Amino acid sequence: xxxxxxxxxxxxxxxxxxxxxxxxxxxxxxxxxxxxxxxxxxxxxxxxxxxxxxxxxxxxxxxxxxxxxxxxxxxxxxxxxxxxxxxxxxxxxxxxxxxxxxxxxxxxxxxxxxxxxxxxxxxxxxxxxxxxxxxxxxxxxxxxxxxxxxxxxxxxxxxxxxxxxxxxxxxxxxxxxxxxxxxxxxxxxxxxxxxxxxxxxxxxxxxxxxxxxxxxxxxxxxxxxxxxxxxxxxxxxxxxxxxxxxxxxxxxxxxxxxxxxxxxx
Amino acid sequence: xxxxxxxxxxxxxxxxxxxxxxxxxxxxxxxxxxxxxxxxxxxxxxxxxxxxxxxxxxxxxxxxxxxxxxxxxxxxxxxxxxxxxxxxxxxxxxxxxxxxxxxxxxxxxxxxxxxxxxxxxxxxxxxxxxxxxxxxxxxxxxxxxxxxxxxxxxxxxxxxxxxxxxxxxxxxxxxxxxxxxxxxxxxxxxxxxxxxxxxxxxxxxxxxxxxxxxxxxxxxxxxxxxxxxxxxxxxxxxxxxxxxxxxxxxxxxxxxxxxxxxxxxxxxxxxxxxxxxxxxxxxxxxxxxxxxxxxxxxxxxxxxxxxxxxxxxxxxxxxx
Ligand SMILES: Cc1cc2nc3c(=O)[nH]c(=O)nc-3n(C[C@@H](O)[C@H](O)[C@H](O)COP(=O)(O)OP(=O)(O)OC[C@H]3O[C@@H](n4cnc5c(N)ncnc54)[C@H](O)[C@@H]3O)c2cc1C
Ligand SMILES: Cc1cc2nc3c(=O)[nH]c(=O)nc-3n(C[C@H](O)[C@H](O)[C@H](O)COP(=O)(O)OP(=O)(O)OC[C@H]3O[C@@H](n4cnc5c(N)ncnc54)[C@H](O)[C@@H]3O)c2cc1C
Numbered sequence: 001x002x003x004x005x006x007x008x009x010x011x012x013x014x015x016x017x018x019x020x021x022x023x024x025x026x027x028x029x030x031x032x033x034x035x036x037x038x039x040x041x042x043x044x045x046x047x048x049x050x051x052x053x054x055x056x057x058x059x060x061x062x063x064x065x066x067x068x069x070x071x072x073x074x075x076x077x078x079x080x081x082x083x084x085x086x087x088x089x090x091x092x093x094x095x096x097x098x099x100x101x102x103x104x105x106x107x108x109x110x111x112x113x114x115x116x117x118x119x120x121x122x123x124x125x126x127x128x129x130x131x132x133x134x135x136x137x138x139x140x141x142x143x144x145x146x147x148x149x150x151x152x153x154x155x156x157x158x159x160x161x162x163x164x165x166x167x168x169x170x171x172x173x174x175x176x177x178x179x180x181x182x183x184x185x186x187x188x189x190x191x192x193x194x195x196x197x198x199x200x201x202x203x204x205x206x207x208x209x210x211x212x213x214x215x216x217x218x219x220x221x222x223x224x225x226x227x228x229x230x231x232x233x234x235x236x237x238x239x240x241x242x243x244x245x246x247x248x249x250x251x252x253x254x255x256x257x258x259x260x261x262x263x264x265x
Numbered sequence: 266x267x268x269x270x271x272x273x274x275x276x277x278x279x280x281x282x283x284x285x286x287x288x289x290x291x292x293x294x295x296x297x298x299x300x301x302x303x304x305x306x307x308x309x310x311x312x313x314x315x316x317x318x319x320x321x322x323x324x325x326x327x328x329x330x331x332x333x334x335x336x337x338x339x340x341x342x343x344x345x346x347x348x349x350x351x352x353x354x355x356x357x358x359x360x361x362x363x364x365x366x367x368x369x370x371x372x373x374x375x376x377x378x379x380x381x382x383x384x385x386x387x388x389x390x391x392x393x394x395x396x397x398x399x400x401x402x403x404x405x406x407x408x409x410x411x412x413x414x415x416x417x418x419x420x421x422x423x424x425x426x427x428x429x430x431x432x433x434x435x436x437x438x439x440x441x442x443x444x445x446x447x448x449x450x451x452x453x454x455x456x457x458x459x460x461x462x463x464x465x466x467x468x469x470x471x472x473x474x475x476x477x478x479x480x481x482x483x484x485x486x487x488x489x490x491x492x493x494x495x496x497x498x499x500x501x502x503x504x505x506x507x508x509x510x511x512x513x514x515x516x517x518x519x520x521x522x523x524x525x526x527x528x529x530x531x532x533x534x535x536x537x538x539x540x541x542x543x544x545x546x547x548x549x550x551x552x553x554x555x556x557x558x559x560x561x562x563x564x565x566x567x568x569x570x571x572x573x574x575x576x577x578x579x580x581x582x583x584x585x
Contacts, residue, residue: 017393017531029397098362099371106366126394129512130374132362139334139363144443147330147359160446164499165328166354166506168450175442183513185499223371223405227387229397234538237559246568253544254576256560260542262463262521264577265488 004117004154004176005058007049010105010134011077013070014039015127022231029229031127038073041122043080044182047189048152049120050081056154059083061116065104066090071205078200079192085205086114088213090220097222098128102136104220107213109141116177118159123148123181131181138179146172147181267295268386271318271346273337275327275357277303283350283412288313290348290381300340300434302327314429318343321433330356331443334363335436337409341368343434347406348386350379353413361409371403374411395512395535414516456490456507463521466492466510466537470526470547470566474503479570480525486577492517494533511536526566529554546570 016037022029049060062077063086064070074085088104090096096104108114121134131147138145148164159174164183192200210220241256243249257263270291274280280299291297298316299308302325308317318340326332337360341349349364351357358374365372377398378389384402388410392399458464465484471477477491484491491508498509510517512532522540526547527533534557537543545558548565555561562569 015393017396020393020396022397029393034393097371098373099365099369102366103369124513127392129391129394130362130372131358132365132372132374135330135359135362136366136372139331139366142439142441144331144439144441145359145363146443148355164506165356165448168448170448171446173442173444173446178443183499223403223408224373225402225404226392226399227402228400229392231396232398232538234557236543236557238556239560241560241562246564246572249562249564249569250572250576253560253562253573254580257521257542257544260521262487262542264486264580 003056003157004159005056006116006118007052007058007060008109008116008119009042009045009049009060009062009077009082010119010121010137011042011046011062011064011073012039012122012125013037013064013066013073014125017126027230027233029231031226031229036069036072038076039122039125039127041124041183042073043076043189044184044186045120045122046077046080046082047187048182049118051187052118052152052154053081053083058117061086063088063105063108065096065101065210067092074205075200076192078203079197080189081196082203084203087205087207089207089209091211094222096220097224098130098132098136099224100220100222102133102140103215104210104213105133106137106140107210107215108208109137111213118176119179121179121181123183134179134181141177143177143179144174145179145181146174149180149182150185152180152182152186267292268347268381269296269344270298271337271340271344271349272297272299273333273349273351273357273360274299274301274303274308275333275352275354277301277305278307279352280350283352284313286379287350290350290379290386292381296344298340298344298346300336302333302336308429316344317429317431318434319431320436322436322438324438325436328356329443330359331363331439332436333357333360334367335438336434337361337364338367339434339436341370341407341409343432345407347408349407349409351409351411353411358411361411365409368407368409370407370409371405372409372411373401373403375413376410377412377414379410379412391512391535394532396531458490458492458507458510458515458517461490461517461519463487463489464492464510464517464519464537464540465489465523465525466494466527467497467525468494468527468533469496471497471503474501476567477503479566479574482574483523483525483570483577486574487521487523489519489521489523492522492537494527494530524554524558525570527554528552529557
């Protein structure tokens with residue numbers, strides 16, 4: 001059995017939730033105009049793939065589905081240390097849903113240039129956070145998916161992971177090809193340096209129009225439609241508890257809570 | 266439009282909490298079936314259920330998402346189902362995603378509420394890491410949903426008992442190489458945060474594991490359960506997942522939520538937004554948590570908690 005060398009990371013140019021503002025009068029958010037950035041956990045996935053390459057050799061390819069502006073997510077990944085990027089260029093118009101995105105990625109992975117040994121995904125994206133894209137791609141390709149991975153090692157021809165299940169931590173072993181999803185616990189992504197950013201700007205980004213992947217039109221048509229996104233607002237009293245020192249603050253807080261009907265038990 | 270609903274019963278009986286919702290969605294002309302993965306299923310006597318699909322496959326392991334996905338796909342085809350409902354467990358979410366791929370159907374997780382509107386089924390879910398709530402419609406069937414909040418307790422059973430048909434469901438298991446080596450349980454405190462009336466929650470403002478005693482002391486004085494942010498459960502592992510509040514943890518709605526040494530990231534806020542009264546204790550006067558608090562205490566938790574705990578304890582034990 002040959003050793004794994006082809007590391008692939010799916011990255012999403014998602015919505016920058018910290019810079020997104022709602023319309024102050026309606027509370028609505030216009031998703032189409034919201035600022036974008038690389039989805040958080042995807043950077044952990046890139047970091048993990050770069051570490052695997054550093055240890056085991058091979059090539060790290062990052063792939064994204066989106067419009068031309070999604071190249072920015074690829075650039076971020078290249079600056080962390082990925083070797084090459086692929087933009088699966090989506091047509092103008094409505095954004096695809098998770099089914100469409102996963103179907104597009106799977107179709108690309110089936111092409112001769114798209115084959116991988118290990119594909120790494122975020123365990124959920126910052127904006128839609130369905131956590132479904134990684135496992136969907138795995139199932140479409142008939143591969144195992146190992147989700148919520150907290151630690152990952154490769155031992156000969158096998159992948160070993162510790163992963164979070166709700167009630168505990170599971171240790172799994174699998175062969176290749178395989179798909180994993182990761183969260184922020186697995187590592188701390190390195191900060192790109194001036195030099196790595198400069199170097200990465202010379203790396204290649206291949207562009208493949210998604211309609212050249214042989215997908216049926218119905219695959220890209222979204223069937224989940226976000227009708228409305230709004231900021232839930234809960235009115236809060238925002239009373240600053242006064243007091244010069246911890247003791248005075250505590251007395252004041254206990255008094256305020258008592259007026260709310262809350263006592264010690 | 267009537268729906269043909271399949272309920273995924275991942276752990277024996279767990280899905281009963283989803284029954285009222287499933288009945289609602291199916292309506293009078295629809296169908297209601299349960300996928301049971303555990304032998305000796307408790308569903309045969311339940312009223313209102315037309316069919317129980319009982320997985321019949323040697324080696325089937327319901328705690329494996331890929332196995333569960335294959336069963337969900339088979340049962341969905343057999344009914345055939347238009348809507349599949351499952352709970353929020355990580356295994357269920359992954360299974361629903363994989364089953365979606367097998368059926369080329371949409372799969373949606375983190376669903377807070379489902380209702381049948383004038384334009385068909387409408388969902389509400391958290392968007393933008395909890396910064397927003399979205400209303401989504403689904404334009405195709407079947408659709409597979411994993412709910413993030415399972416309604417507490419089944420409603421009264423008003424439908425007349427009917428003959429439930431039990432159908433053995435063969436599932437062809439995958440042949441690729443995937444094995445479980447071990448499973449280590451996390452510390453289980455048996456806390457039920459969703460049901461707690463008061464919660465004292467802690468974040469990275471706490472410096473060491475031993476200092477949890479301060480938090481537990483305050484919680485005891487208030488008769489509160491202990492909650493925490495993701496880093497405390499997932500990074501330092503000082504508390505188990507039952508304590509974890511937020512987008513990827515539990516959604517809580519107590520009368521009192523005391524946030525101690527918590528910055529107030531959107532992913533945390535989404536889990537505690539529905540609390541009635543929020544107290545925040547943080548040494549940084551600009552911490553975002555203060556914008557979501559009724560009572561803002563600016564100060565060092567190490568100085569404030571002992572005093573606060575003493576006062577609350579003294580008040581409750583003082584002769585009146
Ligand atoms: C303006 C706008 C409008 C939108 N409207 C809709 C809508 O109407 N209906 C709808 O369903 N969704 C909509 N979305 C969200 C849509 O793009 C989802 O992100 C998509 O469905 C992927 O699902 P997810 O975010 O749940 O991915 P998750 O499954 O949460 O993502 C997990 C991982 O999958 C990978 N991944 C996810 N997306 C991509 C990608 N595009 N390319 C490469 N890798 C990826 C990443 O590794 C990511 O960490 C909209 C988004 C925007 C920005
Ligand atoms: C996709 C995704 C999902 C996530 N899901 C969740 C989730 O479900 N739940 C969750 O909680 N987080 C979640 N997070 C993480 C979240 O973004 C924050 O990183 C996390 O909530 C921060 O935890 P914290 O407030 O404990 O720590 P920090 O942000 O580090 O805040 C510590 C706070 O303690 C204060 N402090 C320090 N010392 C003292 C002292 N002596 N006295 C008083 N105050 C002090 C500081 O001023 C600071 O405000 C998620 C992140 C992502 C990207």
